[in-house]
Amino acid sequence: MARSSRQIALLVNPTAGRGRGARSAVLAAARLREAGFVVRELVGRDAEEARELGSAAVAEGPEALVVCGGDGLVHLGAGLVAGTGTALGVIPAGTGNDLARYLDLPRTDPVAAADRIVASRTRRIDLARSGGRHFVTVLAAGFDAVVNERANRMRWPRGQMRYTLATIAELRTFQPIRYTLDLDGVERRAEAMLVAVGNGPSFGGGLRITEGASFDDGWLDVVLIRPLSRAELVRAYPRLFNGTIVDHPAYERHRVRRVTLAAPDIVTYADGERFGALPLTVECVPGALTVIA
Incomplete structure (x- = not known):
C-alpha cells in the first residue's frame, strides 16, 4: 500500500x-x-x-x-x-x-x-469483557473503587489531592466486604478489602495489584486482599508499586478464564473509569485487540 x-x-x-x-x-x-x-x-x-x-x-x-x-x-x-x-x-x-x-x-x-x-509493528493482546463492554488493564471492586466513588462526588479539591482526601475519609469507616466469586465454576465466599480482576499487571499509574498478569496469556488474574487493619492497609500500600504485594500474607491470587463477582453496594472501576455495579461476570477474550507496539 x-x-x-x-x-x-x-x-x-x-x-x-x-x-x-x-x-x-x-x-x-x-x-x-x-x-x-x-x-x-x-x-x-x-x-x-x-x-x-x-x-x-x-x-x-x-x-x-x-x-x-x-x-x-x-x-x-x-x-x-x-x-x-x-x-x-x-x-x-x-x-x-x-x-x-x-x-x-x-x-x-x-x-x-x-x-x-x-x-x-503490531501485536495482539487479550481484552477482558463483561457483557458488551471491554477493559484493558484492571477492574477494581473494593476499597479502591469505593474511594473512586467518593472522589467523584467531591467538587473540591481538584487532581490527586481529591483522591488522597477520599482515601483518608474512607479509611476511617471502611469495613471488609463480603464477596461471592465464581472462579471458572468454583464458588469462593470471602471477606476482603478488595477484589481486582487483572487482564494486565497494573492500574492507576503503576500500582501492581495483579503482578505477574500478562496481556497475551489468555487468563485473567483475580486477586483478593483479605481483611487488614487500617494501619496494616496503609503499610501494605507502598508494596503495590514494586509488586512485592504478592508476598503479603493477605494476598490471594487465582488465574481463571471467567469470573463472576458479587458483593453488596459496590460500583466497579476498570481502566480508571466507572464500569458498573456488582454483580458482574468478566471473561478473557484472547487476542481481541491489535495494538501498535
Missing part, C-alpha cells in the same frame, strides 16, 4: 495530563503527516462526544485509531476497535498510562511515541 494512502484517526483528549494531551497531539500529528500518513484529528469535548467521533471514524476502516490521552481514552479506544480490522495506537499523555508502561512506549516524548506508529 502506498504510504500516502494510509489513513489514521487521531482521537485526542485535550485535557489529559493537565493539557498535555493537546500539546502532544500537535507534535504527534505533525510527525505522522511528515511520514506520509493521512491523519484525521478528532477532539471530543467529553467522553460521550469522543466515543461518537471515534466510533464514526472506526466505521470508515482506518489503518489505526491512535488515542492521545490517558488510560480512560485507551479504555474507550480499545472498546471501539475490538474485533475490527483497525489497530489501536497510543500517544501517552495521561497520568497513569498503564498499557503504555507494559508495551514500553515512550511516555514523555510524543514524537518518539508517534515513531512507533510510523514503524507500525
Whole structure:
C-alpha cells in the first residue's frame, strides 16, 4: 500500500495530563503527516462526544485509531476497535498510562511515541469483557473503587489531592466486604478489602495489584486482599508499586478464564473509569485487540 494512502484517526483528549494531551497531539500529528500518513484529528469535548467521533471514524476502516490521552481514552479506544480490522495506537499523555508502561512506549516524548506508529509493528493482546463492554488493564471492586466513588462526588479539591482526601475519609469507616466469586465454576465466599480482576499487571499509574498478569496469556488474574487493619492497609500500600504485594500474607491470587463477582453496594472501576455495579461476570477474550507496539 502506498504510504500516502494510509489513513489514521487521531482521537485526542485535550485535557489529559493537565493539557498535555493537546500539546502532544500537535507534535504527534505533525510527525505522522511528515511520514506520509493521512491523519484525521478528532477532539471530543467529553467522553460521550469522543466515543461518537471515534466510533464514526472506526466505521470508515482506518489503518489505526491512535488515542492521545490517558488510560480512560485507551479504555474507550480499545472498546471501539475490538474485533475490527483497525489497530489501536497510543500517544501517552495521561497520568497513569498503564498499557503504555507494559508495551514500553515512550511516555514523555510524543514524537518518539508517534515513531512507533510510523514503524507500525503490531501485536495482539487479550481484552477482558463483561457483557458488551471491554477493559484493558484492571477492574477494581473494593476499597479502591469505593474511594473512586467518593472522589467523584467531591467538587473540591481538584487532581490527586481529591483522591488522597477520599482515601483518608474512607479509611476511617471502611469495613471488609463480603464477596461471592465464581472462579471458572468454583464458588469462593470471602471477606476482603478488595477484589481486582487483572487482564494486565497494573492500574492507576503503576500500582501492581495483579503482578505477574500478562496481556497475551489468555487468563485473567483475580486477586483478593483479605481483611487488614487500617494501619496494616496503609503499610501494605507502598508494596503495590514494586509488586512485592504478592508476598503479603493477605494476598490471594487465582488465574481463571471467567469470573463472576458479587458483593453488596459496590460500583466497579476498570481502566480508571466507572464500569458498573456488582454483580458482574468478566471473561478473557484472547487476542481481541491489535495494538501498535
